[in-house]
Amino acid sequence: MPRKAETAELSTFQQKLIGTWTNQSLPGTNKGDKDDPYSYTVMPLPQQSPQQGANLGYVLKNFTYFETIVFNGPDAVTAPAAAPNRGGGYQQIPFVLFYDQQIRLAEGPDIGAIVHEENGAWLHLTTGKQQVGPYLYPPTNPVFEPGHPIPQSPERTMCKQISVPHGVSVLALGSFEECTGEPKIPVAPSVLPTPDDIDTSPYGAVLNTPDNYQNPRPELTQQINLPLQNAIEDLAAAGHAVSNYIYCRVESTNGGTVVNIPFEQRKAALAGYNAEYWLLSFDGGQNYDILAYTQRILLDIVVGENRYTFPHPTSNVLTRSTV
Incomplete structure (x- = not known):
């Protein structure tokens, strides 16, 4: 039986996320808003019809975006909640923060159009004693199961639940972990599909005509974390060097899973997911008002008679809204 959770029961990472985040110009710069965001996505789509004189079995829909x-x-x-998972002798207690996300195109012929909707929850996983009986909150003298709970694995304290x-x-x-200094945004893994017997020439070509707006920024296609690296550098140059940050990483292969409906299983199944988040502070950790993230989705797309794994990575830098 879930109950409303107090903000103080959430993890530090969750507490600092509460609020609304949008693309805004970063402090001291004239970049980062919806007209010139620090963002990019590489989105492969299955397609049998030839385009630009070639039939590759897929097309790219790459673009900057705001969200x-x-x-x-x-x-x-949908306020924060505590939703215990009873295990018999003890229980796991997820403290839950819900979210809603909407992404719009920042360039191309469909500029401003919604391209992605998502909702879900961030769970902070802890363990504790389990109360005896069906109700969690007796008015007086609660009784607990004997023994000591097994501690939550430190590698699995956060869970991102996506729909x-x-x-x-x-x-x-x-x-997640709390860190001091400036984060070092890593070079992202290759975005090229595997195996190597598929034509990947669109990934390196500038495709930005109105009828074929697929790959306007090949340098970002090749390095999806470049917008994040540029944002960190521009902030430092503007006198807003990052002093503290909270880093969180989650992966579907770390005890999680991905699920697709039958059509997606056959045509373009989501096969894996991982994401990294950096909450940034300029004032010694008092406020965290910049959110940078990169995520990497793996899609299994059927081309001809073969199934290929295509990475679908995204990155963006957001600012907490004060409105």
Whole structure:
């Protein structure tokens, strides 16, 4: 039986996420808003019809984008919750922060159009004693199961639970840590599909005509974390060097899973997911008002008679809204 959770019961990472995040110009710069965001996505789509004189079995839909993410605080309808998982002798207690996300195209012929909707929850996983009986909150003298709970694995203290209206769901587990100094955004893995017997020439070509707006920024296609690296550098140059950050990483292969409806299983199944988040502070950790993230989705797409794994990576840098 879930109950409303107090903000203080959430992890530090969750507490700092509460609020609305949008693309805004970063402090001291004129970049980062919806007209010039620090973002990019590489999106392969299965397609049998030839385009630009070639029939590769897929097309690219790559673009910069802007978005809104709302992490629901204590005043929202879907307020933070505690939802214990009873295990008999002891229980696991997920403290839950719900979110809603909407992404729009920042360039191309469909500029401003919604291209992605998502909702889900961030779970902070802990363990504790299990109360005896069916109700969690007796008015007086609660009785607990004897013995000591097994501690939650430190590699699995956070869980991102994702629902995407393509008929796709994801559970990705990991952890977070609080750090000092400036984060070193890593070079991202290759975005090229595997195996190597498929034509990947669109990934390196500038495709930005109105009828074929597929790959306007090949340098970002090749290095999806470049917008994040540029943002960190631009902030430092503007006198807003990062002093502290909270880092979180989650992966579907760390005890999680991905699920697709039958059509997606046959045509473009989501096969894996991982994501990294950096909450950034300029004032010694008092406020964390910049959110940078990169995520890497793996899609199994059928081309001809073969199934290929295509990475579908994204990255963006958001600012907490004060409106």
